[in-house]
Amino acid sequence: MIHSFFSLVTRHWISLLGSVIALVALVLVVMLFGMELAGYHGGPYLGILTYMLLPMGILFGLALIPIGVLRKRKIDRAAANHHQASPAGLPVIDLNDARTRGVLLASVAIGMVSLVVVAGATYKGVEVMESVPFCGTVCHTVMEPEHTAFQRSSHSKLRCADCHIGAGADWFVKSKISGSWQMVSVALHLYPTPIPSPVHNLRPARDTCEQCHWPTRHVGDKLQVRTKFADDEANSVTKTVLLMKVGGQQGMASSGIHWHVDRGVKIRFQSDPSRQNVFDVEMTAADGKVRTFKTREAATGPVEWRQMDCVDCHNRPSHTFKMPSLEIDNALEDGRIDKTLPFIKREGMRVLNGQYASHEEARVGIAREVAGFYKTSYADLSTSKAAAITKAGNSLGDIYAWNVFPKMKVTWGTYKSNLGHDDDAPGCFRCHDKKHVAPDGDKISGSCKLCHAVLADDEKDPEILKTLKP
Ligand code: HEC
Numbered sequence: 001m002i003h004s005f006f007s008l009v010t011r012h013w014i015s016l017l018g019s020v021i022a023l024v025a026l027v028l029v030v031m032l033f034g035m036e037l038a039g040y041h042g043g044p045y046l047g048i049l050t051y052m053l054l055p056m057g058i059l060f061g062l063a064l065i066p067i068g069v070l071r072k073r074k075i076d077r078a079a080a081n082h083h084q085a086s087p088a089g090l091p092v093i094d095l096n097d098a099r100t101r102g103v104l105l106a107s108v109a110i111g112m113v114s115l116v117v118v119a120g121a122t123y124k125g126v127e128v129m130e131s132v133p134f135c136g137t138v139c140h141t142v143m144e145p146e147h148t149a150f151q152r153s154s155h156s157k158l159r160c161a162d163c164h165i166g167a168g169a170d171w172f173v174k175s176k177i178s179g180s181w182q183m184v185s186v187a188l189h190l191y192p193t194p195i196p197s198p199v200h201n202l203r204p205a206r207d208t209c210e211q212c213h214w215p216t217r218h219v220g221d222k223l224q225v226r227t228k229f230a231d232d233e234a235n236s237v238t239k240t241v242l243l244m245k246v247g248g249q250q251g252m253a254s255s256g257i258h259w260h261v262d263r264g265v266k267i268r269f270q271s272d273p274s275r276q277n278v279f280d281v282e283m284t285a286a287d288g289k290v291r292t293f294k295t296r297e298a299a300t301g302p303v304e305w306r307q308m309d310c311v312d313c314h315n316r317p318s319h320t321f322k323m324p325s326l327e328i329d330n331a332l333e334d335g336r337i338d339k340t341l342p343f344i345k346r347e348g349m350r351v352l353n354g355q356y357a358s359h360e361e362a363r364v365g366i367a368r369e370v371a372g373f374y375k376t377s378y379a380d381l382s383t384s385k386a387a388a389i390t391k392a393g394n395s396l397g398d399i400y401a402w403n404v405f406p407k408m409k410v411t412w413g414t415y416k417s418n419l420g421h422d423d424d425a426p427g428c429f430r431c432h433d434k435k436h437v438a439p440d441g442d443k444i445s446g447s448c449k450l451c452h453a454v455l456a457d458d459e460k461d462p463e464i465l466k467t468l469k470p
Pocket residue numbers: 143146147150155158159160161162163164195196197198199200202311314315316317318319415
């Protein structure tokens with residue numbers, strides 16, 4: 001059986017060549033993969049070789065085999081039709097002939113030398129390519145938005161791979177394969193801008209987030225104080241105080257917001273690919289009872305089902321892009337922008353929403369606009385508060401550069417957070433909109449008390465804070 005397979009495959013030179021190519025490529029893949037498992041990290045180019053080019057070589061080689069076999073069969077058949085013996089497909093090597101022995105020896109020698117040369121050249125080539133500051137330029141532009149936001153997040157000490165790959169050999173290989181394609185698409189400028197979100201092949205949170213965060217941990221209630229500044233001359237301050245019912249598992253039962261990720265609860269939902277419009281929601285409770293909440297309007301375009309996990313709410317755990325208003329409020333609160341500058345909130349909003357071609361242009365333009373405003377409207381401050389005005393301009397430039405990336409077409413609101421609800425990012429209200437109805441008429445609740453207690457809503461001097469911080 002094995003014998004006849006070999007004779008079939010090697011009877012025509014095309015099949016023979018194919019088998020050799022496939023075999024050599026296979027040996028190289030196994031070798032490189034083994035090296036990588038043993039801890040040698042050859043970098044992205046070696047990945048392209050191991051996970052793209054060589055496998056393509058294997059496939060190419062394998063494809064040649066049937067071609068050769070068919071060719072040979074055709075030749076045999078033609079010979080049979082003419083009642084002739086089939087011509088030998090391959091030359092006969094007669095080792096009794098001194099000349100043949102010489103040629104054979106020379107071929108082996110040349111073969112060995114070229115193998116060494118090819119191996120050396122490949123090694124050198126990979127080394128040289130990797131020393132080219134490729135990722136510092138092309139890759140950097142592509143990943144700049146995420147990398148910038150990542151550095152400001154509470155996950156800045158993690159590696160990208162902690163969430164994007166996680167542990168385990170199967171995901172390692174999967175990520176290597178998709179990573180290699182990504183490298184090629186980046187090199188050939190085939191990538192879309194902005195990089196699309198959600199990430200459809202993101203690993204389930206159970207294998208990433210839950211390696212560090214226990215889903216069963218009880219967080220309980222969490223106090224949130226938001227300080228907001230108005231767009232009047234005084235940049236008037238108000239505060240919003242929320243008591244978030246994060247909850248979690250306590251004893252046998254879960255409550256509050258983290259009830260969704262209780263081990264016993266399973267929520268699946270149907271949405272369009274953007275995951276911003278949710279249609280059917282199917283809930284399997286801890287007691288095994290299944291309920292489906294449906295919307296009145298059915299989906300028109302393509303839909304997909306997904307099991308809810310951490311990233312359906314925390315969809316920007318590491319790449320949190322904020323809106324101008326929140327950024328300016330934070331900067332005013334912690335003094336990066338002087339809150340005594342008249343109209344600075346309003347002016348900040350205006351300059352941040354301007355159009356700039358690059359970060360450099362934005363920084364220059366924003367600083368000039370801010371200085372210009374005070375020069376024309378508050379000439380006295382323009383000199384007495386010159387330092388504060390310069391600082392405000394620089395801080396606003398930072399805010400722009402943290403959130404807007406013209407080259408990648410990432411601007412305010414391109415990447416929305418699902419961890420809340422507002423006009424342009426429905427978040428929780430994708431389901432909690434009182435429009436998802438079960439057959440018995442029950443709705444997914446939209447009660448303002450379900451998720452938080454609003455202890456103060458845009459108040460000047462909330463009573464509750466006096467009680468908490470006497
Ligand atoms: C704490 C976990 C975490 C870390 C660390 C992390 N990411 Fe992500 N990233 C995510 C999640 C979750 C999404 C998917 C968001 C979605 O699907 O809605 C994502 C999405 C992305 C996207 C798609 C575009 C977008 O903004 O949604 C890119 C590109 C990306 N990450 C790059 C990176 C890079 C580069 C790093 C390292 C500098 C990194 N990520 C680190 C969790 C993480």
